[in-house]
Amino acid sequence: MALSHSNDRARTDTLLAHAGRDPAAHRGMVNTPVYRTSTVIFPTLASYRARKDQGDKFVRYGRHGTPTTYAFEEAIAALEGGYKSVAVPNGLAAIVASLAAFSRPGGHVLVPDNVYTPARRFCERRLPQWGMEVEFYRPGEGAALGARMKPATVAVYCESPGSQTFEVQDIPAIAEQARRRGIPVLADNTWATPYFLQPFELGIDVSIHAATKYIGGHSDLMLGVVTANEKHWGAVHRAVDDLGYSVSPDDCWQALRGLRTLGVRLRQQMRNALAVAQWLREQPAVARVAYPALPGDPGHALWKRDFRGAASLFSVCLKPMPDEALETLLDSMTLFGIGSSWGGYESLVNVVNAQSSRSVTAYRPDGPAIRLHIGLEDPADLIADLDQAFAAAGLRQA
Ligand SMILES: *Cc1c(COP(=O)(O)O)cnc(C)c1O
Numbered sequence: 001m002a003l004s005h006s007n008d009r010a011r012t013d014t015l016l017a018h019a020g021r022d023p024a025a026h027r028g029m030v031n032t033p034v035y036r037t038s039t040v041i042f043p044t045l046a047s048y049r050a051r052k053d054q055g056d057k058f059v060r061y062g063r064h065g066t067p068t069t070y071a072f073e074e075a076i077a078a079l080e081g082g083y084k085s086v087a088v089p090n091g092l093a094a095i096v097a098s099l100a101a102f103s104r105p106g107g108h109v110l111v112p113d114n115v116y117t118p119a120r121r122f123c124e125r126r127l128p129q130w131g132m133e134v135e136f137y138r139p140g141e142g143a144a145l146g147a148r149m150k151p152a153t154v155a156v157y158c159e160s161p162g163s164q165t166f167e168v169q170d171i172p173a174i175a176e177q178a179r180r181r182g183i184p185v186l187a188d189n190t191w192a193t194p195y196f197l198q199p200f201e202l203g204i205d206v207s208i209h210a211a212t213k214y215i216g217g218h219s220d221l222m223l224g225v226v227t228a229n230e231k232h233w234g235a236v237h238r239a240v241d242d243l244g245y246s247v248s249p250d251d252c253w254q255a256l257r258g259l260r261t262l263g264v265r266l267r268q269q270m271r272n273a274l275a276v277a278q279w280l281r282e283q284p285a286v287a288r289v290a291y292p293a294l295p296g297d298p299g300h301a302l303w304k305r306d307f308r309g310a311a312s313l314f315s316v317c318l319k320p321m322p323d324e325a326l327e328t329l330l331d332s333m334t335l336f337g338i339g340s341s342w343g344g345y346e347s348l349v350n351v352v353n354a355q356s357s358r359s360v361t362a363y364r365p366d367g368p369a370i371r372l373h374i375g376l377e378d379p380a381d382l383i384a385d386l387d388q389a390f391a392a393a394g395l396r397q398a
Contacts, residue, residue, distance in 0.1 A: 001328075003124065004086075011197060011266060012079065012263065013263045014261050015075075015078055015079055016079070016195075016259055016260060016261075016262055017260060019074065019075035019079060019259075019281060020071040020074045020075025020076075020078070020256055020259070020380070021071060021074055021075075021256075024070075025067075025219060026067075029162075030165040030201070030215050031068075031253070031256065031257070031295040032067060032068055032071040032253070032256065033253075033295055034068050034132050034249045034250055034253045035066040035067050035068045035249055035309065036066070036249055036250075037062050037066060038058055038061070038062035039061070039062070039065070040059055040061055040062075043156070043251075048378060056072045056084070056237055057073070057074075057084075062087075062246065063244070063246040064131065064241075064246070065087075065215065065246075065247075065355075066249045067313060068249035068252050068253050068256075069087050069247055069249055069252045071087040071256060072225070072252035072253075072255050072256050072259075073086055073087055073225065073252075075256060075259055076194065076209070076211075076215075076225050076227055076259075076370075076371065077227055079085040079194035079195070079259075080192075080194045080198070080199055080207050080227040081198050081200045081201065081231055082198075082199070082200055082227035083223050083227075083228060083230040083233050084205060084227070084228065084233050084237070085226065085227040085228075086225065086226050086236065086237055086240050087211070087223060087224070087247045087252055087255075088223075088224040088225065088226065088227050088240060088245045088247060089189050089222065089223070089224065089225040089245055089246075089247055090208020090210065090212060090222040090223060090224045091188075091190060091208070091209065091211070091223075091256065092119065092122070092163040092210075092224070093210055093224050093245055094182060094208045094209065094210065094224030094225060094226045095116070095119045095188060095224075095242075096126075096243070096296060097121055097188045097226055097236065097239045097243055097245060098206050098226050098236060098243075099122070099123070099127065099155065099157070099186070099208070100130075100233060100239045101232070101236045101238070101239035101242060102154040102155040102184060102186075102234040103127060103130045103131075103132050103154065103155075104131070104132075104154060105131030105172060106129065106130075106133075106152055107132045107133070107152055107153075107154035107155075108130070108133045108134075108135060108150055108152040108153045108154065108261065109123070109127065109130070109132060109133070109134055109135070109140065109153070109154060109155045109157060110135050110136075110145065110148055110153065110155075110156045110157060111123050111134055111137070111139055111147065111157045112136070112139040112158060112159055112160075112161030112162065112169065112306070113136045113137060113138060113139060113141045113156065113297050113359060113360045113361045114140075114159070114164065114165050114167055114174075114186075114354065114358070114361070114363075115136075115159050115162070116162075116163055116188060116278055116356050117160060117164075117353075118186045119157075119159075119188070120136075120357055125337060129146040129353075131281055132154075132189050132327055133152070135148060136358075136359050136360050137360065138360055138361050139159075139160070139162060139169050139185075139361070140167060140169075140173060140360050141251045142169070142173045143170065143173035143174070143176070143177055143210050144171035145173075145174050145177060146177030146178075146180075147185055149178065149181050149356065151180070151350045154184075154375070155183065155185070155186050156174060156183055156185050156186070156219060156317070156386070157186045157187070158171055158182075158185060158186070158188070158194075158204070159187065159188040160180075160191075160192075161174060161191060161292055161299055161303070161311065162372060163188075163190065163191055163314060164315060164352045164353070164354045165290060165300070165315060165352065165354050165369075166290040166291060166297075166299065166302050166314060166315055167274065167283070167299060168275070168294060168298075168299030168300075168302040168306075169302070170302055170314070171185070171187065171202045171203065171224065171306060172202050172203055172306065174202025174203075175202060175204060176203065177237055178203075178358050179203060184202050184206060184231075184232050185203060185205050186189075186203040186205065186206040186208065187204045187207060187208065188208045188209075188210075189204075189207050189208065189209055189211040190208070190209050190213050190214075191313060192311060193209070193214045193215060193262060193311065194207075194209075194215075194369050195262050195263055195266050195267065196266065196309040196311065197299070197306070197309050198258065198308075199227070199309055203305055203365070205228065205230075205232045206226060206227070206228045206232055207226070207227045207228075207237055208224070208225075208226055208271055209224065209225050209226075210223075210224055210225035210229075210343075211224060211225050211258075212224070212343070213225070213341065213342055213343025213344075214258075214265070214311065214343035215255055215258055215259055215263060215337065215343075216254060216255050216258045216343070217258035217261065217265055217343060217345065218254075218258060218342060218344055218345060219341065219343075219344030219345075219346065220250045220254065221254045221255060222251070223247060223251050223252070223254075223255050224352065226240070232300070238262065238326045251257050255336040260340075265345065265376065266309065267309070268311035268376055269374055269375065270293065270309050270310050270311070270312055271379075272312060272374045272375070272377070272379040273291070273293070273310065273312035273313075273314065273372075274293060274294070274310075274375070275379040275383070276372065276374050276379055276382050276383060276386070276396040277289050277291045277293070277294055277314055277384075278294070279386070280316055281294070281381045282388070282394075283288050283349050283390060284319075284395070284396065284397060285318055285319050285321070285390055285395035285396075286316055286317070286318060286319070287317045287318060287319050287366060287367060288316070288317040288365070289301075289314060289315075289316050289317075290314055290315045290316070290317065290369075291310070291314035291315075292307075293309075293310035293314075295317050298357075306325055311343075312373060312374035312375070313342050313343075313371065313373050314371070314372060314375075315352050315369050315371040315372070316369065316370050316371075316372060317366075317368075317369045318365075318367045318368050318369065318370065319366065319367045320366050320369055320393075321368065321393075321395065323368075324352070324391075325393045325394060325395060326368050326370075328389075328392055328393040328394075329370075329390065329392070329393035329395060330349055330387050330389075332386055332388065332389035332392035332393060333389045334384075334385055335347055335377055335382055335384065336348055336349040336351060336372070336385065337349070338384075341369075343373070344373075344374035344375065345376045346375040346376075346377070347372070347374055347377055347382055348372070348375075349370055349371070349372055349373075350370065350372040351369070351370055351371070352369035352370060352371050354369070388391040
């Protein structure tokens with residue numbers, strides 16, 4: 001299966017254990033400690049004046065970062081295979097900073113129609129204020145997207161798979177079209193994490209993560225991170241600086257702690273998700289499971305080609321049912337929490353609300369759709385819980 005189709009697996013697991021820490025620099029402590037500060041004191045005026053010449057990971061003022069934040073950024077850059085990373089307060093801030101880095105009056109950006117809804121709102125409400133034209137495109141467009149790239153295009157934005165409806169994009173084909181025209185490709189890789197996707201190998205220039213999700217992994221922090229290649233690092237770093245983003249060293253410390261187990265969590269969660277998704281596919285109330293890891297999914301071939309594994313987040317289109325049945329179904333689940341976000345160790349359920357936020361593609365399943373995040377529980381228990389919830393909602397028979 002997918003987990004074995006990479007030769008770099010061992011390398012990534014080793015990086016997860018060792019990246020972003022330097023015990024010798026911290027009196028032998030295994031983990032980089034939490035450094036809390038605003039002010040950094042310099043021994044001489046000359047050294048203070050020279051602070052800006054020391055590189056962008058030099059400790060000079062709290063807002064720019066501390067050894068703790070830099071450790072997290074270093075770990076992510078190593079895992080992503082990028083030049084450098086910068087932590088920002090949350091995933092949306094990572095999206096905003098990445099788009100801000102390339103926006104200019106008269107600029108044009110291509111954004112997939114299934115993009116994360118808060119990102120869409122930023123594009124629709126804020127980018128035009130900066131003089132930008134936003135064009136939404138069908139996530140399935142692939143190489144044909146080249147025809148929409150114009151001289152004014154400053155960036156092509158991707159999100160694959162879409163985090164509600166799970167269409168997989170042909171990122172290498174899009175990146176090839178963009179590269180020919182010198183346009184940077186930005187991608188939200190939150191779903192795949194650096195464990196399951198190597199963005200720079202696929203031609204992505206700027207990789208965006210909500211570390212709030214799998215990287216943190218325990219539903220207890222808000223954090224984002226942006227990684228760029230060398231060519232685009234300056235633009236991204238300046239944007240983060242200019243927007244005034246800074247992050248708490250405690251959150252970076254938590255995220256580093258989460259990273260150490262990212263591999264084991266994701267491997268197990270993928271296994272659990274496949275078991276639950278395969279069971280769901282057989283249920284009479286289920287019309288379709290949208291999960292690229294399942295053979296037969298429209299995105300399966302691209303996923304298999306480009307990803308090393310699958311996150312444990314997918315959606316399920318249900319057959320038409322009264323809203324009361326949907327409410328009973330979700331309310332009857334005892335192991336699935338109803339709430340926003342995902343990527344923790346625990347299972348979650350939510351309704352998919354994709355109909356209202358699209359402009360060039362239709363998302364009109366016949367019935368309601370739900371999104372499941374599969375956690376580290378025993379999959380047999382998760383299936384039993386879903387089974388009793390279907391029964392409680394009167395949905396066990398066709
Ligand atoms: C949650 C999410 C974000 C935003 O992350 P926050 O940390 O909640 O701001 C961005 N992209 C995707 C795909 C997400 O699911």
